[in-house]
Amino acid sequence: MNYCDKYNQKTLVLSHFDIIMSQRYNLIKCSCGFSFGSTKSKNNFCTKCGSVSNLKYVKSFENAEELSKAISLANIPDEISQELISKILKKESRSSIAKENNNNVLGGLNLLKKATDKDGNLTKKSLDKILFDEALVDSSSEFLIGQAEVQGFLIRVNENTWNWLS
Numbered sequence: 001m002n003y004c005d006k007y008n009q010k011t012l013v014l015s016h017f018d019i020i021m022s023q024r025y026n027l028i029k030c031s032c033g034f035s036f037g038s039t040k041s042k043n044n045f046c047t048k049c050g051s052v053s054n055l056k057y058v059k060s061f062e063n064a065e066e067l068s069k070a071i072s073l074a075n076i077p078d079e080i081s082q083e084l085i086s087k088i089l090k091k092e093s094r095s096s097i098a099k100e101n102n103n104n105v106l107g108g109l110n111l112l113k114k115a116t117d118k119d120g121n122l123t124k125k126s127l128d129k130i131l132f133d134e135a136l137v138d139s140s141s142e143f144l145i146g147q148a149e150v151q152g153f154l155i156r157v158n159e160n161t162w163n164w165l166s
């Protein structure tokens with residue numbers, strides 16, 4: 001009896017772990033031409049035009065950071081993508097510095113949540129207002145959003161707007 005209880009418990013923990021580990025970061029392209037990210041394999045909708053059909057699964061990524069980069073690259077015209085790729089590669093060499101700043105991000109997440117509207121959209125402008133209201137003028141909205149993006153909390157959906165990754 002005791003053995004069974006223990007065994008079941010262990011199985012539950014393991015399967016929960018498996019669920020987390022099997023979560024995929026999918027790049028999905030809509031027929032309107034817009035690419036977006038999702039961790040769900042179904043019930044997706046285009047974050048630009050709202051379409052739920054004609055969505056094409058493109059590729060899965062190991063983590064939100066990889067997915068975020070792929071979305072950015074997928075949504076820019078070909079002619080400037082090469083320039084952007086070289087910029088991203090340069091930025092990556094500085095990512096060890098970004099990791100040291102992880103702790104600052106957790107405090108910043110509450111501010112980011114506050115700056116998110118009821119539709120789940122976060123903009124730099126709304127965050128600037130929160131920072132001003134909270135008298136946190138020393139904090140940079142670019143930095144907070146950028147760090148949350150790297151950590152996989154946020155996904156950029158267009159030039160000025162971010163969504164929380166579900």
Ligand SMILES: [Zn+2]
Binds near residue numbers: 033047048
């Ligand atoms: Zn669309």
